[in-house]
Amino acid sequence: MHRIKIPFLRRSGVFILFLFLVISSTLAHAKTLHYRLHPIWTRSFTPQIVDLNGDGTDELVIVHGSQIDVQDWKLRYFYHSFKIDLTVPFNIRAIPGASLDSVTFFLTFRKADTIFVKFLPPTRLTRGKAIPESLLQDFYFFVRSPKTLPSNFYQSIGYLGNYQNNHGHRNWLFRFNTAWDKWGKRGLLAATIHPPKILWHYFSGPQIFHVVLDDLNGDGNKEIILSSYAPANGVKGRDTRDNKSYIFVLNSEGKEIWKRSLGTYWTGSYATVG
Structure with missing residues (x-):
């Protein structure tokens, strides 16, 4: 009976064994990971830092267009883009609230010949739920001249x-x-x-x-x-x-x-x- 020589498999086996030993040694001596880089947002915005949920720890409020993103101190979203039940396009921004560590949202939108400006203080509904238009507070409006x-x-x-x-x-x-x-x-x-x-x-x-x-x-x-x-x-x-x-x-x-x-x-x- 003739032996079948498979030198390629022998060399591959030696390489795999060597690679396994290197990886094992690296993992055994690896240091603890103390930090990680997180992608926060992909466009340029000015975040606001406030304690939005009243837990004593600040969050990041990031506003762009009609979307509100809120992240905790570990840069995890805990609610994302709460919904406002408007049938027209709108723009929403965050501004400092009445107290030192608070925020208020203000919206602008147009209906026919009037541009409305409304306020929205944070409520339980601004945590990822739908907000009816009736909860928006009147602030200002512009009417088109004839x-x-x-x-x-x-x-x-x-x-x-x-x-x-x-x-x-x-x-x-x-x-x-x-x-x-x-x-x-x-x-x-x-x-x-x-x-x-x-x-x-x-x-x-x-x-x-x-x-x-x-x-x-x-x-x-x-x-x-x-x-x-x-x-x-x-x-x-x-x-x-x-x-x-x-x-x-x-x-x-x-x-x-x-x-x-x-x-x-x-x-x-x-x-x-x-």
Whole structure:
């Protein structure tokens, strides 16, 4: 009987045995894994860090478009994109709430010739469940002017910051803006958010894009310093037009202290304090 030689299998067996010994030795001497890199989000967002569920530990609130993601400190989702029962597209954002470690959501959406702005404090329904439109709190709205074409109707509103006024009450600042609609509105408003209430408006021609809060005159109260851009869309506000950029200074109650025009159309005037 002739023996059948299989040198390839012998060499393979030796290699597999060697590989097994190397892996076993590596695992035996491997150090404990202390950390791991996690993919958090795939686009650029500004997360908010708050204790959203009241357990004493902060969570990450990540907002993009109509989706809210909340992750715990181990970067695990514990609820993802809670649903709001609206039949129209909407945009939702998270802003600081009434207390130091809290958050409030605010939504904007359009129905016919009106753009609505609503607030939504966190509830048990914001943990992955459906929220009826009836739970949204009225805050603000914009109505299309009869002189504005429906295709040109555009209004946006965004959170700028919050401050304590002369009476010790905390106010939230929002800027509102239009684009090509010369009959639209631009400016700044101050409000409380629990409950939602508009305290004052300041209308402007140019776009407000930045705010600084500082005590300019040394009276112990902070003034509101606004930077603006002049897009030259024909928008008017108070005694300004958007063919010039301005620095505006208001007191904490929204009264104008002074303003300066620093540039012509397509320029931005930016204020810093220090």
